[in-house]
Amino acid sequence: MVNAAKYKVMPSKFKLATAYIPFQYMCKLYSPMEGLMKGTIFPELYKPYKKK
């Protein structure tokens, strides 16, 4: 039986079939104009699709 918890993919306190989202802490910010162009002012959330 394949059990993700068994293989220590994540620490065992995280339960199966439950979604987790890491908590964000504000660090640096983009300037307003840069943020407007990038779609977020948080650098850690800036994830553009790569051009092929």
Add this chain to the structure above:
Amino acid sequence: MYCYPMYPYPGYCKPYDDKPYCYPDWCDYNNAYDDYDNCYDDYMDDCGDMNGSNDKIAALKSLMAIQFSLLELNLYLDTHPRDMRAIRKYNEYLEEYKEKKEEYEQKYGPITARTKSGCPWEYIKGPWPWDIEYK
């Protein structure tokens, strides 16, 4: 693009017209043209320069940028209500937004309808956001 309504309606005044369109007979206001004198002040035709000057677009764009930053910090603070640094940043941007907005409205006219207006109603003066070509 919206310029002027195509039909005359009671009280309607075209720029450079000497009298507003007449009220219906049953209306007492037919002799009350004096109230409308301020409508005849030379009114810039709002169909002229639809894209506005470069200065105006730059000002509008920086307003939009700061508004976006405010929205982002707003959403962040909804889930992080005790992040003092974020609150300080928010207040800082808000001050800047208010200043810039006031400056813009004095120079170029209202952004929202919640502003005092002269006659004719200034809010409908173009260009609307979708009429502008942003670069």
